[in-house]
Amino acid sequence: MEKNNQISIEKTVVGFIGTGVMGKSMAAHILANGYKVIVYTRTKEKAKELVQLGAEWKNTVMDLAHEANVVITMVGYPHDVEEVYMGKDGLLENAKIGTYFIDMTTSIPSLAVKIYEAAKEKGMYSLDAPVSGGDVGAREARLAIMVGGDEDVFETCKPLLEIMGKNIVYQGPAGSGQHTKMCNQIAIASNMIGVSEAMVYAKKSGLDPERVLKSISTGAAGSWSLSNLAPRMITGNFEPGFFIKHFIKDMGIAIEEAKAMGMETPGLELAKKMYDELAEKGEENSGTQALYKLLDN
Structure with a gap:
């Protein structure tokens, strides 16, 4: 998938990390729209329903990073975000050049900027895109999604965001979503x-x-x-x-x-x-x- 192109279902492998109360529904919507979805979560049992729906389980973040060209993260805390992205076994060290990252966790703005800059150095793209709407919004695919990062990257990833939400607004540079x-x-x-x-x-x-x-x-x-x-x-x-x-x-x-x-x-x-x-x-x-x-x- 090349930058500035629309995300195509045929060429996109979506990695989804974090399938809790909201993440499970969000990943299920992407799956239902015909995308190949691979998932990782610390507790494999939480991904059971998604696997039954057709998602493919990966044993580690590294395994997921090797295969996906779009990675969506929805984890608990900023330290989880940092571990998933910045660790030696994390996304930035193991993903392919050209990979798109969309962190939908509510996290620290400065961490979003740190991930953006690290991704850019490696020829990858990053958006911070936290959401509002709770379990109901996630289940009904009508989340509010607030996005920070490069606007052209936002436009490229927008079709995926539109699967999960209804009110999707580009807010500005990296950290603006947070x-x-x-x-x-x-x-x-x-x-x-x-x-x-x-x-x-x-x-x-x-x-x-x-x-x-x-x-x-x-x-x-x-x-x-x-x-x-x-x-x-x-x-x-x-x-x-x-x-x-x-x-x-x-x-x-x-x-x-x-x-x-x-x-x-x-x-x-x-x-x-x-x-x-x-x-x-x-x-x-x-x-x-x-x-x-x-x-x-």
Whole structure:
């Protein structure tokens, strides 16, 4: 596959690393669109459904790098991203010249720049393309995708991104996708406090929370979290669409980035403090809507 050409199904082998709550659905959509997909994840069991659908399992990142010409990563933490890309057994040391990398993990902007520069030196191409939309957005292929990197590389890879998302926006040079995702997480953090408080208030005041939700979700209070996560709060469904532990990671990155710019983020810091408390109570693997539990006492 040559730079500036559209990605062709016949010539593209997509390597997908990280098949968790969201990654599994994202990889499945690519597979369903006719691409050859090879997968690697630390826990092979997590890739079982994809293999049954026709994906090919690889035992190591190195094995995947040798075969794929487009690699999408959706792992947990920045240190996982660094290991997958920068390690001696990682992608950059073992992929072919001309390989395209799309890191969809929410990670550190400076790491995205580091990977971009290292890839460029080796004749490879890199985009940072974190997503928003949770398990539902991934499952329904309507994620918001925020992209940093070279614009011509973005245009080349756009057909693959369009398989996974609906709102796909090029934000600027390397790291811009990650900075945009920080804006997203900052907006969500304080909003989640408000959504949780509203639902607990509805319950404690003797109202029917479902009826309350019908009234407020389409008015000025409306938000993605109110429409998608408040119903889960009401029914006691705290399964992860997005893990609390990963949200804490994201908020930590955003706080550090803001401090580096001389910016205060009091709402974000309050939200992180509350989620840290939830994690200490053993809720780190629950969904972010479990903030409701902290207030419903």
